[in-house]
Amino acid sequence: MYRSDVTGEYLDRTAFRKAEKKYKIYYDHSRKKKLPKPVDLSEVIDFKSILESFSCNVELPEGVSVTKSDLDRHVFCLKSRPGFYFIPNALSTEEQCQWIKESLITFPLPPNRTNHNAIYGPIHDLFASAKEGKFLQFDEKAQEDDGVCLGSNVESVATVWKAADELGALKGDHSRKYISASVLLRKLRWSTLGLQFDWSKRNYDTSLPHRTIPDSLSLLAKRMAAPAMPHGAEFKPEAAIVNYFGLGDMLGGHLDDMEQDWSKPIVSISLGCKAIFLLGGKSREDPPIAMFLRSGDVVLMAGEARECYHGVPRIFLDQEHAEISHLESLFETEDGFPFLNYIRTSRININIRQVF
Numbered sequence: 001m002y003r004s005d006v007t008g009e010y011l012d013r014t015a016f017r018k019a020e021k022k023y024k025i026y027y028d029h030s031r032k033k034k035l036p037k038p039v040d041l042s043e044v045i046d047f048k049s050i051l052e053s054f055s056c057n058v059e060l061p062e063g064v065s066v067t068k069s070d071l072d073r074h075v076f077c078l079k080s081r082p083g084f085y086f087i088p089n090a091l092s093t094e095e096q097c098q099w100i101k102e103s104l105i106t107f108p109l110p111p112n113r114t115n116h117n118a119i120y121g122p123i124h125d126l127f128a129s130a131k132e133g134k135f136l137q138f139d140e141k142a143q144e145d146d147g148v149c150l151g152s153n154v155e156s157v158a159t160v161w162k163a164a165d166e167l168g169a170l171k172g173d174h175s176r177k178y179i180s181a182s183v184l185l186r187k188l189r190w191s192t193l194g195l196q197f198d199w200s201k202r203n204y205d206t207s208l209p210h211r212t213i214p215d216s217l218s219l220l221a222k223r224m225a226a227p228a229m230p231h232g233a234e235f236k237p238e239a240a241i242v243n244y245f246g247l248g249d250m251l252g253g254h255l256d257d258m259e260q261d262w263s264k265p266i267v268s269i270s271l272g273c274k275a276i277f278l279l280g281g282k283s284r285e286d287p288p289i290a291m292f293l294r295s296g297d298v299v300l301m302a303g304e305a306r307e308c309y310h311g312v313p314r315i316f317l318d319q320e321h322a323e324i325s326h327l328e329s330l331f332e333t334e335d336g337f338p339f340l341n342y343i344r345t346s347r348i349n350i351n352i353r354q355v356f
């Protein structure tokens with residue numbers, strides 16, 4: 001797990017942690033093949049089937065309501081969590097594929113920062129280099145110094161990619177180390193767009209070089225945010241965090257409390273393999289509501305819901321539960337195999353925020 005804020009005995013006993021443990025992946029080691037232990041999903045809210053039955057017979061389960069919006073999509077709310085909105089299947093398959101590509105190619109590009117910055121400095125062309133089987137050459141000295149002086153001396157290191165057949169000739173040079181681009185891609189955990197977030201200080205560092213959020217993402221976020229915005233007001237996307245989840249990854253219960261104005265929503269887009277999202281209350285002691293997040297779903301958290309603990313305890317990577325066959329079909333028809341390969345075992349979440 002990464003990005004956990006608090007740990008300890010207290011947390012282990014909270015209702016939120018109990019739910020995390022319930023849904024987290026555990027393996028059955030008693031069999032030859034390592035298989036995930038079955039988990040009871042009967043209490044997980046499924047907005048896909050809620051949408052289906054609502055579209056057929058205008059029926060909604062207890063506690064769920066539908067809100068009016070200009071979007072050509074149904075927007076659902078939870079009566080017990082004001083300020084929370086769920087838009088099932090908000091993005092078309094084409095849009096999902098487009099944002100998966102951007103998340104892998106352009107979003108991790110400098111000046112945007114990723115979890116790799118602190119160790120390797122800014123990295124260019126990660127996805128293309130992984131596709132080409134390349135290796136990143138890095139200076140061991142820079143990596144060691146980095147432990148003492150986080151990031152400062154690695155900002156200027158240029159990315160040097162080497163083809164596999166170039167490595168042999170460089171074996172004698174012990175000051176240089178290599179790591180494969182595919183390992184780095186697998187270990188990509190987050191990238192930040194727009195105003196850059198400083199995880200160590202848990203705030204936005206406006207002094208860091210940054211680009212504005214790409215126009216097309218900004219437009220999408222504004223359109224999606226509309227149901228959670230006061231009449232006539234427009235959402236201003238200023239920052240986004242892109243989370244990349246692989247096998248066994250989870251996002252521990254947390255609050256996103258670093259933005260100034262909590263009345264503005266966080267617009268959160270799910271891509272790739274299905275996940276379970278836990279939406280708690282204002283205390284970790286409040287039992288969270290579990291729901292499925294599928295590729296193309298959009299969640300908004302605004303107002304009171306901004307004060308609710310939330311997290312992602314489980315990603316489903318197996319064919320039956322991942323529910324990505326629509327992405328597979330589209331990626332298979334183009335030169336999409338490298339993306340397909342990645343997304344078959346991954347989930348990506350893009351969450352867009354107005355900071356000020």
Ligand SMILES: O=C(O)CCC(=O)C(=O)O
Nearest residue numbers: 241243256268312349351
């Ligand atoms: O992955 C998700 O759906 C939620 C991400 C999230 O809560 C965050 O990045 O703050």
Ligand SMILES: [Fe+2]
Nearest residue numbers: 254255256310
């Ligand atoms: Fe969050």
